[in-house]
Amino acid sequence: MSPDALAVEIRTRTHWEAIDLGLALVQTYWRNLYAAWFVVVLPVVVLALALDYLLDHDSGDGIQYGILLIWWLKPFYDRALLHVLSRAVFGETVTWRGVLRAIPSLLKHSCLFRALTWRRIMPSRSFELPIWQLEGIADPQVRRRRFHVLKRRGDGAIRLLFVCGIFEMILLFGVLGLLFMMLPPEFVSSRLESFADLLKGYEQVPFWFKAIHILIYLFAISIIEPFYVAAGFSLYLTRRTELEGWDIELGFRTLATRLETRSS
Amino acid sequence: MxxxxxxxxxxxxxxxxxxxxxxxxxxxxxxxDFLIFAFAWLVTGIFLGSSGDFGFGIWLIIAFLLTWFYPVLFEVYAQGATPGKKMLGLVVLQDDGVPVGWSASMVRNLLRTVDFLPxxxxxxxxxxxxxxxxxxxxxIVAKTIVVHRDKPRLAQKLPQANALPLPVWLSSSEQQLIVAFADRVPRxxxxxxQELAQILDPASGHGTRATLRGDVDSLLGYARHIVGER
Structure with a gap:
């Protein structure tokens, strides 16, 4: 990765600024990001709907299997998003076909298995992801050392996860709230003892309500997850800029060129 | 970029x-801010709760004033930052960069009711x-922006070196760059x-005229000279 080809301004940033840059990245490359996003997430959503439909007739145990499945596979979508983003910042566009083609190698070379099992709950996974996926270090020992070099106390990754989690819930309940504001009260009261049931548990909820729930959840993560990945990537870039002096390197190059032209 | x-x-x-x-x-x-607000509301509630309906009325008035004027007063009188914003190093400004005034601050805080929906x-x-x-x-309506006030911090002390006068004229931003390098060297x-310093090395191309020396120690020396050490 050479800094001078990056489309992102290289400078030192606080981790808040790095996180904000993540949003700027999403706003700039949303076309590429969302193409990749829906290619990987929609099949899973279909699967989740099917799962909930099949479990509908059972008495159920109150667990939201569809949502759980979509949530669980987040590290997989993240890899597709990062794959696209890490190329977009170097001016290379990956189409949705390109994402499909990249999936086999992403499955193999980005520690997906670990990410879906015991590292699924790591709070700093947005920041770890670029190290695992982009640096391509095969030896786990080396990778762990690399991670400790890059991470530092109080980096923004954990706060990022915390806030993104809250944002997701705000959007989820926001859309639900909007739905209830817009629906006529008679409709709501006749159909939605279900909503009250939802508060008690997920058992008696009809399938159509679970489906709506899944679609609203899809909406919430569609807004937040690309930002989450981009912000993690941006934190990673900022950290490497600082540790390797990328900003200094670019500045010194310009200065050297100026001094050179002056003396010739 | x-x-x-x-x-x-x-x-x-x-x-x-x-x-x-x-x-x-x-x-x-x-x-x-919300936690501060809730705390203030609770405390006044405890104080006024014992004084009956009158106290309750006063409490509601205080709640009203807190809701609508807590952010406005802080933004106008405390350099554009409520306590929460101050903690995160944020400042509210008008779009053209001047401090936020009464009307803009009122508008942006009244419209919280819309932003809050649903x-x-x-x-x-x-x-x-x-x-x-x-x-x-x-x-958007009030034409205000929220910006970061805090910059990435420089270390307090530059690494040890003997101050060296600059052999060439450098613009202020170029001087800052040398200081930033010196600040970063320990990390x-x-x-x-060394690799970075060598980018400036005169061996990479020009003749007899004075130029910067591209090694870490010399650059540290220049940096100390730039920050005022002789």
Missing amino acids: LDTIRTIETPEGVSIRLRLAGPVPRALAWLT LFYAFGLCSMFLNRDFKRLGD LTPDRA
């Missing part, structure tokens, strides 16, 4: 760089994601520091 900086030209022809603040630090600032600022959040300047609806690997 992609960045979160907006450059604003003042009428005097000076350009200032504002570093926009996005939803994550702003949400945390709001949360901090629940907990969902509209405001969507607006920030869609707007290039990370504005919520209140910011770079020695190899990388």
